Amino acid sequence: MEPIVLVHGGAGDIPDSRVPLKLNGVKKAASIGYRVLKRGGSVVDAVEEAVKSMEDDEAFNAGYGSVLNLDGEVEMDATIMIGANLNSGGVTVVKDIAHPISLARLVMERTPHFLLAGEGANRFAKVQGVPTLPAGSLVSKYAREALEDFKKHGDNRTEIGEKGVGTVGAVAIDSKGRMAAATSTGGINGKMVGRSSDTSIIGSGTYADDNVGAVSTTGHGESIARFCLAHAIIYEMKNGSSAAVATANTLKAMTEKLKNTAGAIAISKGGDLGIDFTSKRMAWAYQIKDEIHFGIEHGQHTKEKAKN
């Protein structure tokens, strides 16, 4: 099996001006993840490192650059899952942590639980020696403007704008068919304090099972959760669909039923890929051997030589 790390940078109504930033970010993240696998790292290492690089990148709504809640704060969600044993870890409405995905991994590895919320998650971070950043450190100028805009004009929640959401995620498979998935987000612009998202939920934002496949989703979180989008895609693959067909059909069914849009990336246990979105755009990328594949428009599939 050829190792692959496939990433997305969020689905939504991304304006033209943000397209190059998103594409640069997903290509970089895919390469980082791929290099982890190539140097012998695990699929969990690979998805974590890929997601971390997007959490650090202001172009994405995760970690630094996350959208703000109604109090003007960043509250973040993340989950990570291992396909071999269905182990998973997550955090929800966590504050002032640079890499929520790494904290999610610590929840998986160092607690008997799968999800820690709010202050409890931050308390766990302190015990684990994960630095708490000074309040406001993760707030970008762009996020502040987006919240002001929301407070003035509201938000068209049925077609999520770029200022609305933009979850990031990664799925990976190694040469032995081992899989992992990871997803991280700042949530939805102008959300209520304490709003927890699909990204913190196994089965909605993230799922991985070596007997079936791995999935990470993005888009209108309330719809993704109500539809259990990641797990629904997994079940379509379990029922015999390819990753591409399972992803396309399930997204279509969700959007028809709930009238909101989303996107998803998936890898099947056979290593075939699903990349699809009912939103206007979704940035995605993967590296295979020395070639980067990427796109952001419907139907786009561009290739270029990897830089490393």
Next chain:
Amino acid sequence: MEPIVLVHGGAGDIPDSRVPLKLNGVKKAASIGYRVLKRGGSVVDAVEEAVKSMEDDEAFNAGYGSVLNLDGEVEMDATIMIGANLNSGGVTVVKDIAHPISLARLVMERTPHFLLAGEGANRFAKVQGVPTLPAGSLVSKYAREALEDFKKHGDNRTEIGEKGVGTVGAVAIDSKGRMAAATSTGGINGKMVGRSSDTSIIGSGTYADDNVGAVSTTGHGESIARFCLAHAIIYEMKNGSSAAVATANTLKAMTEKLKNTAGAIAISKGGDLGIDFTSKRMAWAYQIKDEIHFGIEHGQHTKEKAKN
């Protein structure tokens, strides 16, 4: 279609001394839910009222009588879901609220979100006029003893003891085939502060879809969440299994894969029931016409005339 409200009072290693309390509580809850439907209430009203009655009852690990976290506090999770439109609402790690299930319903009906966590959930409760109880009001003597016991002896997490967990839940169908599901819990004894459970998660603890069925689960929360138990049962029904077969097979698969036990109740869109558990015991009950059906042991199905 004959209207039914089916409830459970938690799966686990329930000691003999607690059996009568559990059975009384589930029979009462089933009758309360059934009367709501009979007097023209909705399925959402029915599952909410059934769960509220168990939240009030010290015999159950939900609302008053919930188990405690390591700080000795009650932190609760609840979700409610409507099968007609997949609307849902939930709260996680909420404190000092008598009826988390009613707060979950307010999240569904009065916010654009599906899940509020921690302080944000409590802040929402205040805005909605839901009383915040004095700290410690929900702590029972039994729960305090259980935590002391946990701190002394630890917990056998593979066979959940009665002092460990005991989620409550309800599923309902009315004469027109409309369905709803609701689940509420105090979580797991001796849990970390901020530990969020499967009960707060659509697809794990609770699911309802009028095109398929309604499910509420109980047992080892971390396993239920990793297996997406409620949604997995829904998919088995979608693939053609009866509620009974879907519930039995999915629980068996979860316990084989993850080595922990659970229980579930389900109603299919045709009105047939699934009641099963891989744990030692699970209290359940439903009323149909003037007869109460109930049980707590494997293979038990007792009937008696309803009191109302």
